[in-house]
Amino acid sequence: MILEIDRITMKFGTLAVLDDISFGVKEHSIHGVIGPNGSGKTTLFNVISRIYTPSAGEIRFAGNNIIPLRSHQLAKLGIARTFQLLRVFPSLTVLENLMLAMTPREKTTIIDDFLSTPRMNKQEAEMREQAYEVLKMIGLERKANNPTDGISVGQRRMLQLGLAIISKPRLLLLDECVAGLDPENVEKLVRLLQYFRNDLNITVLMVEHIMDVVLRVCDRITALDYGRLICEGTPGEVVENPDVIEAYLGKA
Numbered sequence: 001m002i003l004e005i006d007r008i009t010m011k012f013g014t015l016a017v018l019d020d021i022s023f024g025v026k027e028h029s030i031h032g033v034i035g036p037n038g039s040g041k042t043t044l045f046n047v048i049s050r051i052y053t054p055s056a057g058e059i060r061f062a063g064n065n066i067i068p069l070r071s072h073q074l075a076k077l078g079i080a081r082t083f084q085l086l087r088v089f090p091s092l093t094v095l096e097n098l099m100l101a102m103t104p105r106e107k108t109t110i111i112d113d114f115l116s117t118p119r120m121n122k123q124e125a126e127m128r129e130q131a132y133e134v135l136k137m138i139g140l141e142r143k144a145n146n147p148t149d150g151i152s153v154g155q156r157r158m159l160q161l162g163l164a165i166i167s168k169p170r171l172l173l174l175d176e177c178v179a180g181l182d183p184e185n186v187e188k189l190v191r192l193l194q195y196f197r198n199d200l201n202i203t204v205l206m207v208e209h210i211m212d213v214v215l216r217v218c219d220r221i222t223a224l225d226y227g228r229l230i231c232e233g234t235p236g237e238v239v240e241n242p243d244v245i246e247a248y249l250g251k252a
């Protein structure tokens, strides 16, 4: 298991929004967390991405407890996440934003920057090439030189994924990335997530409201209701689970 959620409880005041949750995410899999409104999905995402500190429990990534870490330290370990709002510089181009999200492999100094030395130029060319590869992958090659504020909702979502994987993470955390997409972009997203898993060996944990996408793309699914884990299994097992059916139908 690359990620182990071990007896996580999160209380706001006396209310346990997550109640003793445990499950594991297998390396090179797509794992979904589902649940009706208010079941605790976003809270769980915020605990894993180290925005909230849980009241009890441990989360281990590759065997190491990440609870003592802060959100910004996760990237160095190889954990990337998406944000509900696209965090970019709107007036910069799509390509420039991708290049900004990369960590330069070699250190350059301010003198290199200022004088545009061969070392600086070589590094920039490599970064540009890498950004183009990601643009191809997310289908935005033709938008490379467009200002980011001019691209469509679906394209922004793809860019969000591109920004998250450009640092080559081992684990990608996705927070409700399907909502608001038209059917064509949903298909693109599904193919992209499969590509991440199959070709880039990225493990994906997706917290998602939209059930049919999760059922199609996930290897395993964890279902929450009122902050409790009610079912863990394959998509086939989850759709047939009486507690899951009750949780969804009861609130329909």
Ligand SMILES: Nc1ncnc2c1ncn2[C@@H]1O[C@H](COP(=O)(O)OP(=O)(O)OP(=O)(O)O)[C@@H](O)[C@H]1O
Binding pocket: 012, 017, 035, 036, 037, 038, 039, 040, 041, 042, 043, 044, 209
């Ligand atoms: N900061 C907070 N303080 C108090 N209660 C909170 C806080 N954040 C969330 N909650 C409560 O925790 C419960 C779970 O909320 P959460 O947003 O995690 O659910 P969710 O499954 O993501 O719902 P949705 O699908 O609607 O996004 C809700 O009852 C919510 O009101």
